[in-house]
Amino acid sequence: MFELAMLAIMVAALAGMLVLVFRGRRGGSMPTDAEIGSLYLTGVSPRPEAMGEQFVTVTGNLSGPSEPGKVVYGRMVWDAAYWPSVGDTLTVAYPPGKPDRWRIVELGTGQ
Numbered sequence: 001m002f003e004l005a006m007l008a009i010m011v012a013a014l015a016g017m018l019v020l021v022f023r024g025r026r027g028g029s030m031p032t033d034a035e036i037g038s039l040y041l042t043g044v045s046p047r048p049e050a051m052g053e054q055f056v057t058v059t060g061n062l063s064g065p066s067e068p069g070k071v072v073y074g075r076m077v078w079d080a081a082y083w084p085s086v087g088d089t090l091t092v093a094y095p096p097g098k099p100d101r102w103r104i105v106e107l108g109t110g111q
Helices: 002-027
Strands: 035-044 053-063 070-079 089-094
Touching: 035 070, 053 089
Parallel strands: none
Antiparallel strands: 035 053, 035 089, 053 070
């Protein structure tokens, strides 16, 4: 009986891990037809005293090829040594027609 219960727990754990892996793959990357735009920051959460990676909340005006201007916000992990500030412009990518799903384009700046 104990062996059967342990087998059921192991199968459930494996199924749960597979669901997490496949869910992460679907939402983890931009589509190949993603649009590149710019995000002008109009609001940034205060820089924390602790160094290293910290959460930052930003808001700003996103503009791109098919988006003349939309106010968006987001929360992400950011290196406190390179904290963003109001007035910064970030290069972002987003799915066509869905600017609320923007992501920062990695440019090798330590972010």
